[in-house]
Amino acid sequence: MNLKELLVQFKEELSGIYEVEEIAAIFNLLVEHVTGFNNRQLSLKGISTEMQDEFAMWGYLGELKTGKPVQYVIGEASFYGLKFKVNPAVLIPRPETEELVEWVIESCMVRSAGGLAPSKDKLSIFDIGTGSGCIAVTLARKISGSRVTGLDVSSEAIEAAKMNALLNSVGVTFVQGDILDNNLELNPDGKYDVIVSNPPYITPEEKEQMHQNVLDHEPHLALFVAKERPLVFYEAIADFAMSNLTSGGLLFFEINEHMGKETMQMLVDKSFINIVLRKDMQGKDRMIRCSLGT
Template sequence: MKTVQDAFNTFKQMLVPLYDVQEADAITTLVLSELTGYSKAKLKAFPETELTDEQSEKLSTILNQLQTGEPLQYILGHTEFYGLKFEVNPNVLIPRPETEELVGWIIESSELPPINILDIGTGSGCIAITLKHELKQATVSAIDISIGALETAKRNAANNQVEVNFIHADILAHENIKLDKKLDVIVSNPPYVTETDKRQMHTNVTDFEPHTALFVPEEDPLLFYNAIADFATKNLNDNGLLFFEINESYGEETIEMLNNKSFINIELRKDMSGRDRMIKCGWASY
């Protein structure tokens, strides 16, 4: 791989068994950008740019890792979410674009003055940290069962210079979680992938990303949604809001469950791909 063009050709050839051509192209661009410091436009405009021996060597190493199915974000050790940089590693899920849409929905729904927000199952901290970054007057807390995830999230908060209160807790044992005051917003992107879904997923997700953050029993796909909704009924202020990222196959079931627990103004929203992907609802105890 002597030039940028050589790298594109080699990566495309070696990655197409794993990824479609467009995705292979996007991965190659990202890797070359990372190694050379060039923008996407510059890489496309100057394909004959020569690579150093060190860059070629690094490209070969990364290509070998990619061929095992390891996600590029784990190989590079970071990704971008809502314009911010986040460390990612096998303790945490890689943030997805549809989760950015969920965060955008929360921001547009959140009225100042200061509000009290809790993110349940925070992983890398991408939701909680972004909300604190965008809603500076908010008080933001985040829960996760994984110590490794919380350590990653704490580093991400420090790197993005925001203050988030991280709590080690299991939401399935939510009766043990005691908060100082009630919440205005609860948000969660909990585990929702069933065995059926798993069979249709790319191995770079199923083989590398943390299973506790992904999978639920086939016979109880709303396990975490039920627990979080029950927790919300006791911990949301009147007129508080609950936001979920959901499994597109269980939109109606999730709405029904929330209805049964007396949530109000339930709204199902599609993501940019047109899939039922997120829910917002309100709470009123009266």
């Protein structure tokens, strides 16, 4: 069986679970994972009988037919050009979070040049709700000389994040803790120059619009908030930032696309300044940046 025949089989057996375009994307990801080559490289190189047998023997179809996300099936995901180990204890990194990271990097480069951390040798960054560590690890890789800390309430997530820091050869400090704990104190060396978070923000009403494979397999602890307090994590993080950001420091959020105005107003009420709401590539209100007044 060649790759084209395998793809036909995948489309037939996964029909009704995924759209045709999704099936093709999943198949391409699996091919690259198993063979080490992307489709373009394979078209030039060809695929050996051994590779075909190896691909078939993994039994990926059985797991995919249960709705298990392909990233959990192969145990890894790509994020900002880096590889991350993932498992059901952590969210699968999303493209919109890559956009948030890009904004943090751009802002840090500009602000560092202008004196974001003039009295320090290293920029101090705090990632709240770190999960797989994709934000923390990427920032540590891309912002030279940064000192990055990641926080998560889940011990399993912390272990996954530590593994990903090692995998990507960066030094990140990961701490288990709950941002809803009012007595949380984490930086013995002073305040943070940047705080970034992609906290839980999906309301119960929005569950009906979500793909079943997300609901069945990804950690609800990292996804959902109660209807009564949809901004509970944003409020807690903002309060933490008020006491733990340096003067002029930056706070970044990934947000619920339906709660942009409410999140901005909450930050205004807490006296944050320079509040910017940014859309993602799909035109959805997805990110906020603000700063702590001097």
